[in-house]
Amino acid sequence: MLALDLGARRIGVAVSDSDGxxxxxxVVVERHKDRPRLHRELAELVAEWDAELVVVGLPIDLAGELGPAAQGVLAERDELAxxxxxxxxxHDERMTTRIADRALRERGDLDGRARRKVVDMMAAAVILQDWLDRGAAGEAPLEEEPTP
Structure with a gap:
């Protein structure tokens, strides 16, 4: 599996081992204005890693609502598909960037600028690990819009 954390400036990418x-x-992919080219670059990563499925983080707000950011991710998910x-x-990505940032801070070997360069791929790894853990526990991953 491959996971994407679709940020406004960067896209974090993580991959699972072959056993899932x-x-x-x-990697972190910098966004640019050519969205079709950006999506082809992501398709190259899917092919390079032989991914059979892509998990995209969905930024549901803390109240469980789909705000503008989540709507944008759903639209981009359709384009990516x-x-x-x-x-x-x-997959619900609530708090993943915060969790990833906290883990990087605790390591203490990266300053703020360096941390910002890797936090997106760490967030993608948190999203994917949560998706893997929930799948392993027999819980269905989030496939459509949540119901409040």
Missing amino acids: RVATPI AVLGVPVEV
Whole structure:
């Protein structure tokens, strides 16, 4: 599996091991204005890592609502599904960037600028690990819009 944390400036990317047990951050892709080209670049990562499924973090707000950011991710998920050639699912990403940032701060070996460069791929790894853990526990991943 491959996971994407679709940020406004950067896209964090993580991948699972072949057994689908452990998520590993791999790269941060800088967004640019050519969205079709950006999506082709992500498709190249899917092919490079032989991913059979892509999990996209869905930024549901703390109240469980779908705000403008979540609506944007759902729209981009649909665009990605048309390009990537594999199923694309969404997964609740509440707090993942905060969790990733806290973990990086605790390591203490990165300053603020360096941390900002890797936090997105760490967040993608948190999203994917949560998705893997929930799947392993028999819980269905979030596939559509949540119901409050």
